Amino acid sequence: MNPTQQHRYHVLHKQHLTNLTLQGKRPATIDAYSRAVRRISAHFDRSLDILSPAQVGLVISMTQQARYQVFFLVLYSMGLRLSEALHLTIHDIDRHSRHPPQITKRL
Structure with missing residues (x-):
């Protein structure tokens, strides 16, 4: 990352940690999230907010x-957003369904 990208990464990372703290996450959870973000950023050598579609894939x-x-x-x-995804229900995806889909586990 160039210095501008590195600065943006640090600002976003600090904001992310602040948000996790405000949400009441435990220190171990915050640390795990932080390590995951750092690993992915280091792997792609860029901030996570600018990954290409191929990199997301x-x-x-x-x-x-x-x-x-x-x-x-x-x-x-x-x-x-994360909060929007966490509040999705079956009816958000298939409004005409009265029953949740049957999920079968394949071995």
């Missing part, structure tokens, strides 16, 4: 649990 594909892959894909593709 790489992050999603490198995520090990399918439910998190789906979550990140929905978050990115719909341009949702």
Whole structure:
């Protein structure tokens, strides 16, 4: 990262840590989030707010649990804020459905 990008990263990272603290997250959770953001930023050598679509796809594909892959894909593709994504329901996705979809686990 060049100095301008590095400064922007530090400002955004500090804001992120402040928001997590204000949300009442535990110190261990804040530390885990912080390490994850630093690792991804270091891997791509840029701030997370300017990843290309291919880089976002790489992050999603490198995520090990399918439910998190789906979550990140929905978050990115719909341009949702974290709080908006966390409050999604089945009826937000399929308003005509009276029953939640049946999920079968494949081995």
